[in-house]
Amino acid sequence: MPLFQTAFRALGGPAEIQIGAPDEPTARAWFRVAIDEIDRIEIKYSRYRENSLISRINAAAGGHPVAIDEETSALLDVADALHHQSAGRFDLSSGVWRRLWNFRDPQAPLPTPDQRHALSPLVGWPLVERTPTHVRLPRAGMELDLGGIGKEYAVDRCAVKLMEAGVQHALVNLAGDMRAVGGKPDSGPWQVGIQHPEHPDAVMADLPLQDGALATSGDYARCIWRNGQRLGHLLDARSGWPVQHWRSISVRAPSAVWAGGLSTVAMLMEAQGLDFLREAKVDFLAVDARGQMHTRAGVRTLD
Numbered sequence: 001m002p003l004f005q006t007a008f009r010a011l012g013g014p015a016e017i018q019i020g021a022p023d024e025p026t027a028r029a030w031f032r033v034a035i036d037e038i039d040r041i042e043i044k045y046s047r048y049r050e051n052s053l054i055s056r057i058n059a060a061a062g063g064h065p066v067a068i069d070e071e072t073s074a075l076l077d078v079a080d081a082l083h084h085q086s087a088g089r090f091d092l093s094s095g096v097w098r099r100l101w102n103f104r105d106p107q108a109p110l111p112t113p114d115q116r117h118a119l120s121p122l123v124g125w126p127l128v129e130r131t132p133t134h135v136r137l138p139r140a141g142m143e144l145d146l147g148g149i150g151k152e153y154a155v156d157r158c159a160v161k162l163m164e165a166g167v168q169h170a171l172v173n174l175a176g177d178m179r180a181v182g183g184k185p186d187s188g189p190w191q192v193g194i195q196h197p198e199h200p201d202a203v204m205a206d207l208p209l210q211d212g213a214l215a216t217s218g219d220y221a222r223c224i225w226r227n228g229q230r231l232g233h234l235l236d237a238r239s240g241w242p243v244q245h246w247r248s249i250s251v252r253a254p255s256a257v258w259a260g261g262l263s264t265v266a267m268l269m270e271a272q273g274l275d276f277l278r279e280a281k282v283d284f285l286a287v288d289a290r291g292q293m294h295t296r297a298g299v300r301t302l303d
Contacts, residue, residue, distance in 0.1 A: 001169065001185040006031050010038045011046070011151050013175030019162070020169030020185030030167055037161040038174070041154040045146050047095070054144055062140030065129065073132045075146070075153060082149070082261045083125045085276075089268035090261070091125045091237035093137075095145030100240060103222035103233050110226060116240045123237060152215055152260035155179045159256075171209070176216050179256045183210040197247035197287050204293070205285050207252060215260035217267045218248030230289070234267055245270035245289060252283040 004027035005018040017034050021027035047054050057066045068076075082090040100115050102108035122142045129136040137144070146153075151174050158172045159179040170181040171190045183189045189208035196204040197218050207214060219232020219242065231242040249266045253259035262280055266273035274294055277284045286294040 002027075003169075003185055004031075006035075008035065010035070011042055011154060011174060012048075013151075015175065016173045017158070018171045018173075018190075019167060021167075030162060030165055030170075033161050033165050034158045034170075034172065037158050038154050041150070041157055045150050045153075047143070047145055047147075054146060057135050057137065058143045061137035061142040065134040065136035067133060068135050070132070072135075073130075075149065076130060076135070078149060078257055078261065079146075080125070082265055086265040086268055088125070088238050089236050090148060090265050091123060092144045092146065092148065093125050093128060093142055094123050094235065094237035094240075095143050095147065096122045096141070097235050097237075097240035098233075101233070101235070103224055103231075106224050108224065110231075111240065119240065123240070125237075148264055149257050149261055151175065152177050152213075152256040155213065155256035177214070177256050177260055178209065179213040180209040180211055194250050194285055195248075198291065204287075205250075205295075207250075207283070207285075209252065212252055212254055213256040213259045214250060214252050215256055215263050216248055216250040217260070217263040219243075219246075219267075234264070236268055243268055243270050246273060247287040247289060247291070249273065249277075249284060249286040251277065 001020045001022060003018060003020055005016060007016045009015060017031060019027050019030050021030060043049060044052055045054050046052050049055060053072060060066050079092045096119055100111035122139060127138055129138055155172050155174050155177050156179055159181050162170050162181055168182045169185045172179045178192060180190050189210040192207050192209045192214055193203035194205040196202040219234050222233040224231050234243055235241060236243055246267050249263045251259045251263040253262060262282060266277050269276050274286060283296050
């Protein structure tokens with residue numbers, strides 16, 4: 001069976017889908033199914049879209065509850081589980097901390113303790129009032145941001161829609177977060193390269209992927225340096241300060257949401273991150289602040 005691929009941009013980053021299909025018209029139809037689903041997720045959940053559900057929830061902060069559907073309730077259940085597993089480090093309400101940081105300007109001032117103290121009342125997942133049908137942010141200025149799991153959820157939904165359409169061989173890749181539907185058309189697994197956090201054009205490891213997902217969390221995409229310390233964009237929700245123990249963590253799991261959630265939580269847990277991943281019994285590749293690699297079965301590092 002021939003292999004077809006398409007590249008595009010979605011959710012603010014590069015995207016690629018590979019599909020095994022009997023012919024080009026069928027492949028094009030399947031690509032349309034996948035891209036339409038990604039667009040649906042972006043329209044519904046992106047905080048950058050004024051009319052998205054997330055934007056409407058945030059706009060109503062301090063006021064009335066906003067109706068949600070079963071899909072959104074299930075996604076918030078995932079966020080709730082990750083919040084508890086991380087002892088509060090992972091928190092969908094912590095996006096307000098980004099108001100204090102500018103990782104695009106290497107000379108930007110660091111947040112002061114007074115600035116962080118002023119914002120801290122707006123952060124706290126336990127404050128969010130939630131039922132299966134409604135969400136309310138009780139304090140004006142609070143926000144929800146699905147950045148920690150939204151892209152991964154789009155990857156999973158894209159894979160589900162492809163399977164429902166009859167696809168048996170596909171690889172969905174949204175900015176490095178991936179989900180495989182079966183193996184390659186030749187029956188072998190997809191060989192996925194993992195980017196080196198210090199060298200963006202280099203691959204440091206590869207991993208076979210078949211009917212599963214791979215997600216990577218890291219601080220290398222957006223960071224600044226202060227007094228010899230590298231401060232990345234991944235912030236501990238409890239303090240609003242960057243975590244510094246890991247450069248990147250890649251995780252293989254059955255779904256992209258859980259791969260991404262586990263990799264992010266492990267980053268946030270710093271020195272405890274590897275124990276957390278071992279207890280979760282997932283394959284991983286972690287690179288610490290010194291550049292040393294730590295792996296669990298299934299990942300082959302490249303010398």
